Amino acid sequence: MATYSTTEFKGGLKFLMDGQPCSIVENTQVSPGKGQAFNRVKYRNLITGKVLEKTFKSGEKVDAADVVDTDLQYLYNDGEFWHFMDESSFEQYQAAESAVADVKQWLVEQDSCLVTLFNGQPISVTPPKQITLEIVETDPGLKGDTAGTGGKPATLSTGAVVQVPLFVQIGEKVIVNTEKGEYVSRAK
Amino acid sequence: MQTILNRRDILQKRSSLLQQVRAFFYARSVIEVDTPILSQAATPDVHLHSLKTQIQVPGIKEPQSYYLHTSPEYPMKRLLCEGSGDIFYLGKVFRDADYSPRHQVEFTMLEWYRLDFTMRDLIDEVVELIQDVIKTPLNLEMLSYQQMFAKYALIENVFEASSQTYQACLTANGVPEIVGVDDEDTALWEQLVLTEVIEPRLGQDGIAVIYHFPAKDAALAQISEDNPLVAERFEVFMNGMELANGYQELTDAKLYRQRFNDSLLIRKQANLPLVPLDENLLELLETQGLPDCSGVALGMDRLFALQQNLQNIEQGISYGLRDA
Numbered sequence: 451m452a453t454y455s456t457t458e459f460k461g462g463l464k465f466l467m468d469g470q471p472c473s474i475v476e477n478t479q480v481s482p483g484k485g486q487a488f489n490r491v492k493y494r495n496l497i498t499g500k501v502l503e504k505t506f507k508s509g510e511k512v513d514a515a516d517v518v519d520t521d522l523q524y525l526y527n528d529g530e531f532w533h534f535m536d537e538s539s540f541e542q543y544q545a546a547e548s549a550v551a552d553v554k555q556w557l558v559e560q561d562s563c564l565v566t567l568f569n570g571q572p573i574s575v576t577p578p579k580q581i582t583l584e585i586v587e588t589d590p591g592l593k594g595d596t597a598g599t600g601g602k603p604a605t606l607s608t609g610a611v612v613q614v615p616l617f618v619q620i621g622e623k624v625i626v627n628t629e630k631g632e633y634v635s636r637a638k
Numbered sequence: 639m640q641t642i643l644n645r646r647d648i649l650q651k652r653s654s655l656l657q658q659v660r661a662f663f664y665a666r667s668v669i670e671v672d673t674p675i676l677s678q679a680a681t682p683d684v685h686l687h688s689l690k691t692q693i694q695v696p697g698i699k700e701p702q703s704y705y706l707h708t709s710p711e712y713p714m715k716r717l718l719c720e721g722s723g724d725i726f727y728l729g730k731v732f733r734d735a736d737y738s739p740r741h742q743v744e745f746t747m748l749e750w751y752r753l754d755f756t757m758r759d760l761i762d763e764v765v766e767l768i769q770d771v772i773k774t775p776l777n778l779e780m781l782s783y784q785q786m787f788a789k790y791a792l793i794e795n796v797f798e799a800s801s802q803t804y805q806a807c808l809t810a811n812g813v814p815e816i817v818g819v820d821d822e823d824t825a826l827w828e829q830l831v832l833t834e835v836i837e838p839r840l841g842q843d844g845i846a847v848i849y850h851f852p853a854k855d856a857a858l859a860q861i862s863e864d865n866p867l868v869a870e871r872f873e874v875f876m877n878g879m880e881l882a883n884g885y886q887e888l889t890d891a892k893l894y895r896q897r898f899n900d901s902l903l904i905r906k907q908a909n910l911p912l913v914p915l916d917e918n919l920l921e922l923l924e925t926q927g928l929p930d931c932s933g934v935a936l937g938m939d940r941l942f943a944l945q946q947n948l949q950n951i952e953q954g955i956s957y958g959l960r961d962a
């Protein structure tokens with residue numbers, strides 16, 4: 451297995467810690483001048499998303515993690531797995547609940563998502579920043595109210611709930627920002 | 639346009655600082671010396687990595703290896719042996735692989751030597767210089783190495799503490815896990831308490847001077863006459879960052895060779911490249927002798943960053959390593 455020495459540490463480097471893939475967020479070299487050098491490392495566990503810290507003695511090695519980011523098309527959910535496809539090779543991947551837990555309410559069939567593969571298995575999925583969804587449930591708003599004050603909760607076709615302006619009605623399509631979980635505008 | 643103006647502003651301030659520092663020494667009749675950057679010898683210090691280059695010397699077929707100095711210490715000491723009197727160097731030095739917000743591989747060092755100065759005399763002068771360039775009045779905290787461990791790490795006797803004591807201290811202070819250090823490597827755990835727990839707290843509201851470093855870290859400082867455990871070595875910290883490092887200088891020629899050879903041995907054991915010793919210096923120390931003196935090196939890029947409140951020393955340098 452390939453390894454990285456502390457001299458190769460830098461932001462974005464993917465390595466294995468306790469068998470789990472991690473990515474370096476920040477690496478600071480500490481050279482006291484009269485003593486041994488160290489690397490202070492902040493890294494993200496790519497499976498749990500947690501940011502952790504460790505300090506490595508200079509010259510220590512870590513195992514490289516076989517992690518790649520790739521664009522895949524979301525196909526469907528079979529109740530247990532979420533299926534994705536590489537649009538050029540038609541290769542299919544199935545993601546477990548843990549990989550999509552944070553984003554499953556933003557997965558729209560046919561949308562292209564950024565999928566992180568670890569040893570060929572999806573471990574995290576990032577949906578497009580803006581997606582279009584239909585409103586399936588919301589209180590009827592007052593006709594003619596366009597001020598947009600207050601707003602009301604609306605349930606979207608994927609089950610996501612966002613605050614929308616009072617004038618938006620059931621059956622309409624809206625554009626949503628998936629990072630913030632916020633209504634952007636009506637879809638044309 | 640804004641960035642060009644800021645840049646000129648920084649260049650102007652840096653120029654003023656260099657001028658001010660030179661004026662400080664000229665006023666004290668300390669001569670500025672411009673020693674060679676290239677040397678056939680290098681420091682054997684295990685923790686300093688010298689850059690090496692090949693030089694085509696006319697009359698010699700094979701290119702010759704020369705090292706870029708990590709500090710002007712050796713040629714300055716040669717000058718002192720030859721009777722130069724008080725001298726200072728203000729210029730570039732090089733340390734391979736040191737690169738972070740407070741390190742550059744190529745950086746500007748101020749180093750000076752004062753005849754008949756004790757460590758204490760030199761500490762006073764370093765503080766005067768810092769106070770001279772940082773106009774706001776600064777608190778001064780003076781602690782011995784042992785007092786520093788007692789105050790900041792609650793380790794009463796650093797000379798007898800165990801590896802477990804240091805590890806417990808790191809844990810108690812919430813220091814993240816450390817990878818790659820043997821349980822029994824007491825010296826290294828001690829260093830980690832120093833860099834991870836203590837140093838960030840030094841000089842947070844002014845200048846902190848730490849003196850009487852352990853004899854094992856003496857480098858080329860004299861061992862104290864009244865306590866063989868400690869060396870006449872001091873360091874100056876501001877804002878959690880080491881700014882200067884000075885010694886009451888070792889004068890015994892035999893001890894120089896002994897400490898150099900000890901370093902070479904550690905290099906050999908650690909599979910680090912061996913380097914040629916500065917025989918020119920060793921010979922002069924033997925034949926002429928080094929006069930009683932104290933000397934100190936101060937990081938100018940760090941001083942400038944502190945004076946200007948810069949987060950990364952690179953912000954005060956015309957071009958850092960990546961842009962050079």
